[in-house]
Amino acid sequence: MRSRYSGFTRGLEQYLLDTWHPDTRPRRVRLDDKQRWLGLSIKSTETAGLQDSEGKVEFVARFKEQGRGHRLHEVSRFEKIEGRWYYLDGEHL
Numbered sequence: 001m002r003s004r005y006s007g008f009t010r011g012l013e014q015y016l017l018d019t020w021h022p023d024t025r026p027r028r029v030r031l032d033d034k035q036r037w038l039g040l041s042i043k044s045t046e047t048a049g050l051q052d053s054e055g056k057v058e059f060v061a062r063f064k065e066q067g068r069g070h071r072l073h074e075v076s077r078f079e080k081i082e083g084r085w086y087y088l089d090g091e092h093l
Contacts, residue, residue, distance in 0.1 A: 001057040009037040021086040038062040053080045
């Protein structure tokens with residue numbers, strides 16, 4: 001989760017695509033260079049141990065756009081494929 005957040009803050013479209021699950025990966029990620037990411041807070045995690053193949057992360061990411069503050073609150077699902085975690089999907093809260 002933290003590495004994907006960093007991908008957004010740095011505008012790394014290819015990295016975000018590379019860490020997206022193949023079953024749900026879009027053709028491209030549209031990044032908005034007007035968004036300024038301010039911070040990430042991990043609220044909770046579920047089943048993300050070494051032997052697990054699925055996990056969930058609840059987080060809040062803060063950003064500014066056109067001078068206004070916003071919060072993205074989501075529970076993201078991840079799946080491990082061949083030892084690597086991939087973002088599957090998320091539910092906005």
